[in-house]
Amino acid sequence: MSTTDRSNRWPLFLVGAVLALLGLVLAVGGIRLLWLGGSSYYLVAGVGLVVSGVLMILRQRWGAGVFAVVFIGTVIWALWEVGLSFWGHVPRLALLVVLAMAVALVSPRLDGGPTVRTGRRTAGVLALVFVAAVAWAFAPHNVYRAPVDESGSARIAAGVRSSSGEGAAGEDWVAYGGSNAATRYSTLNLINRENVHRLERAWVYRTGDMPIEGERKWGAETTPLKIGDTVYLCSAMNKLIALDATTGEERWRFDPKVGREYIPYTAACRGVAFHEAPALADDAPCKRRVIEGTLDARLIAVDASTGVPCPDFGNQGQVSLLTGMGEVLPAMVAVTSPPTIVRGIAVVGHQVLDGQYRNAPSGVIRGYDAVTGELAWAWDMLRPNEKGLPPEGETYSRGTPNAWTLFSGDEALGLVYVPMGNSSADYFSGTRTPTENKFNTSVVALDVTTGDVRWSFQTVHIDVWDYDLGSQPTLFGFPTEQGSVPALLLATKQGDIYVLDRATGRPLTPVEMRPAPSGGVDGNVLSPMQPHSTGMPVLRRPDLTERDMWGLTPIDQLYCRIQYREADYEGLYTPPSLDRRWIQWPGYNGGNDWGSVSIDVDRGVLVANYNNVPMYNQLLTREEANRRGLVALGMPGGSSESSGPQPMIGTPFAADIAPWRVKFTKLLCNDPPYGSITTIDLRTRRVIWTTPLGTARRNGPFGLPTYLPIAIGTPNNGGPVTTAGGLIFIAAATDDLIRAIDVDTGEVLWSDALPAGGQATPMTYEAGGQQYVLMMAGGHHFMETPAGDFVIAYRLRK
Numbered sequence: 001m002s003t004t005d006r007s008n009r010w011p012l013f014l015v016g017a018v019l020a021l022l023g024l025v026l027a028v029g030g031i032r033l034l035w036l037g038g039s040s041y042y043l044v045a046g047v048g049l050v051v052s053g054v055l056m057i058l059r060q061r062w063g064a065g066v067f068a069v070v071f072i073g074t075v076i077w078a079l080w081e082v083g084l085s086f087w088g089h090v091p092r093l094a095l096l097v098v099l100a101m102a103v104a105l106v107s108p109r110l111d112g113g114p115t116v117r118t119g120r121r122t123a124g125v126l127a128l129v130f131v132a133a134v135a136w137a138f139a140p141h142n143v144y145r146a147p148v149d150e151s152g153s154a155r156i157a158a159g160v161r162s163s164s165g166e167g168a169a170g171e172d173w174v175a176y177g178g179s180n181a182a183t184r185y186s187t188l189n190l191i192n193r194e195n196v197h198r199l200e201r202a203w204v205y206r207t208g209d210m211p212i213e214g215e216r217k218w219g220a221e222t223t224p225l226k227i228g229d230t231v232y233l234c235s236a237m238n239k240l241i242a243l244d245a246t247t248g249e250e251r252w253r254f255d256p257k258v259g260r261e262y263i264p265y266t267a268a269c270r271g272v273a274f275h276e277a278p279a280l281a282d283d284a285p286c287k288r289r290v291i292e293g294t295l296d297a298r299l300i301a302v303d304a305s306t307g308v309p310c311p312d313f314g315n316q317g318q319v320s321l322l323t324g325m326g327e328v329l330p331a332m333v334a335v336t337s338p339p340t341i342v343r344g345i346a347v348v349g350h351q352v353l354d355g356q357y358r359n360a361p362s363g364v365i366r367g368y369d370a371v372t373g374e375l376a377w378a379w380d381m382l383r384p385n386e387k388g389l390p391p392e393g394e395t396y397s398r399g400t401p402n403a404w405t406l407f408s409g410d411e412a413l414g415l416v417y418v419p420m421g422n423s424s425a426d427y428f429s430g431t432r433t434p435t436e437n438k439f440n441t442s443v444v445a446l447d448v449t450t451g452d453v454r455w456s457f458q459t460v461h462i463d464v465w466d467y468d469l470g471s472q473p474t475l476f477g478f479p480t481e482q483g484s485v486p487a488l489l490l491a492t493k494q495g496d497i498y499v500l501d502r503a504t505g506r507p508l509t510p511v512e513m514r515p516a517p518s519g520g521v522d523g524n525v526l527s528p529m530q531p532h533s534t535g536m537p538v539l540r541r542p543d544l545t546e547r548d549m550w551g552l553t554p555i556d557q558l559y560c561r562i563q564y565r566e567a568d569y570e571g572l573y574t575p576p577s578l579d580r581r582w583i584q585w586p587g588y589n590g591g592n593d594w595g596s597v598s599i600d601v602d603r604g605v606l607v608a609n610y611n612n613v614p615m616y617n618q619l620l621t622r623e624e625a626n627r628r629g630l631v632a633l634g635m636p637g638g639s640s641e642s643s644g645p646q647p648m649i650g651t652p653f654a655a656d657i658a659p660w661r662v663k664f665t666k667l668l669c670n671d672p673p674y675g676s677i678t679t680i681d682l683r684t685r686r687v688i689w690t691t692p693l694g695t696a697r698r699n700g701p702f703g704l705p706t707y708l709p710i711a712i713g714t715p716n717n718g719g720p721v722t723t724a725g726g727l728i729f730i731a732a733a734t735d736d737l738i739r740a741i742d743v744d745t746g747e748v749l750w751s752d753a754l755p756a757g758g759q760a761t762p763m764t765y766e767a768g769g770q771q772y773v774l775m776m777a778g779g780h781h782f783m784e785t786p787a788g789d790f791v792i793a794y795r796l797r798k
Helices: 003-035 041-057 062-082 086-109 116-137 434-439 554-566 622-628
Strands: 199-206 225-227 230-234 240-244 250-254 273-276 288-293 298-303 318-320 340-342 345-348 365-369 375-379 408-410 415-419 442-447 453-458 474-480 483-491 497-501 511-515 529-533 582-584 598-600 605-611 615-621 644-646 653-657 675-681 686-692 721-723 727-730 737-742 748-753 763-767 770-777 790-796
Touching (some): 003 041, 003 554, 041 062, 041 554, 062 086, 086 116, 086 554, 199 748, 225 763, 340 408, 434 453, 474 598, 615 622, 622 653, 721 763
Antiparallel strands (some): 199 790, 240 250, 273 288, 298 318, 408 415, 415 442, 442 453, 474 483, 483 497, 582 615, 615 653, 675 686, 727 737, 737 748, 763 770, 770 790
């Protein structure tokens, strides 16, 4: 064989070998998928690519012809499966287009093949198609905007300002959600659509609180307060800090010295509470005080002017929340959200570490006098008539649902609204009491004076999916034909949005009970019916199908299709299974989570960001858990992680909980977007617009950043803030950007790259005649964003 023949054969051999190898993988996987009842495409296409590759190696011109048939058939199949969905075509066509270019370039070397000119022209056309497709990736996809007559200026006049007057923040930001109504709405408009492009950093402060070497459980999640001329915040490890609101200069700090062993799933402090004691003289110490809960389960109160602990509060400024709890291992009980203060009572819940023990510490909710720190009442759901400490030798009821997230409060009604989580051992219900089943995953209205339950509303019956309520309830005046009704809005991890009368708990929008899937494992009690909010738009996407599986190539898409067919999945509320994996969609991170929603009370617009991330879970027998060495916290090798294997000691099962990803690329198995943001007109109860939230800037296959501004929509943690300037400020996404979005159109008007992950909710205030936007960039281990300790203030460039 001549040197020329060898040089002609090598390109053919290389291209043919790639086609044959790809075809072999698709054919083998396609047989498995077809056996499971899935698509026959992969087997047919795989065989075609093997035949094409072999013929190419043999220099047969039919090699290119067979490939052309596979290619054209794939285009037709892709259009049939996903229509014109851009992201749907990426795994189906992108790799084949690249291979088609290679085939076109080498096909003149085939016996009886086309001319070199024809091959190059074909490759050129395909290259233009590929470049156009890549360029199209930078255009927005999965965007919806309602027709103008369904939104527009008429909406702006339909304000839904809270009838209690608590709906909006102004010059100050006095509570985590702006106020106890938690609308996350500010009446400030000095920063608006016309000038937001001039926003720049005014100052940057660093808390100095960072994870130590080898420590990954980090996510500050902090939203500061601003009262008067001072900003108050807590660091991830509960250091209390006061800053000058105009310069960011530190005024004082107080370190409660929380040990690293008390870090639960995440080192996080979402914020602090502020209280002015009306009975104290104006010049008395701690007349104005800052109160926080700590990771080691203390309430700390310090003087707002000096940071010195308040001597009249508990024991020299602190109260232990472990009193009456019985045995508590470090990190099992932690306070990550600020107390809510209503009528002088600081109401506090706490996190109980997920997935460890059925006999975990109690989820008791308690109210403390905000001045003295004395226990005013305790709501222990299994001891409803005992409002004080348990008798000596007893404890608060163990294993009951806890409330780890943010509460809201109504001063006029004297109610605090508590979003409840689940009983300990999230994925098994067989040992729960009827009372636990009544209050788990419910919003509970407690009388702030007595701790009595006024009403409760449940969003999941007998929750075995960890769909605990993460979102802070939002209080506002709900527009009805009879006028504005004092209401509570609650967004859930399932993507449902409920609107309730906040005095009675009665639904103000329709709620429908629907049959839920049955089955699962013996002993796991399920509810045959589940509530669904039908009177408001639903944030979650439709149930998954095999066609929704994704990847960068046909191989990883095929992998996900096989996993889909191998798993149990009957839509929302598919019960946990033992013999094989089950798909949970949405996952336990939402939907909507602790970032909560915002309501523009002047425009009558709800703003909600949410996740589209599935989980791929499985129950494990106790024998299998022991074989894997799964042990709980407090035992050698025990961990405080809440994802991955969970021992669930005290139940028949353990659980393996994980996001549904392709192992080798680390990409999620469902198609984008993975996170979105939506606005809803509260008068018409219709979506105004929805758009993906987050770009591929810091995301990509194999966990590598692409640095591309492609709006793929990323998972997100943290919430939005809206202003009278017509803007939404939000970070939350994993691209480490903070954005200003036009509330009417969804257009991004300004953004800034943060030095660490922005998994927190921003806030805004006025100081020195200027409006500021404040953001904590602390990162988050679960969202895989860089850890940081940055507090960044923005204001308009003069």
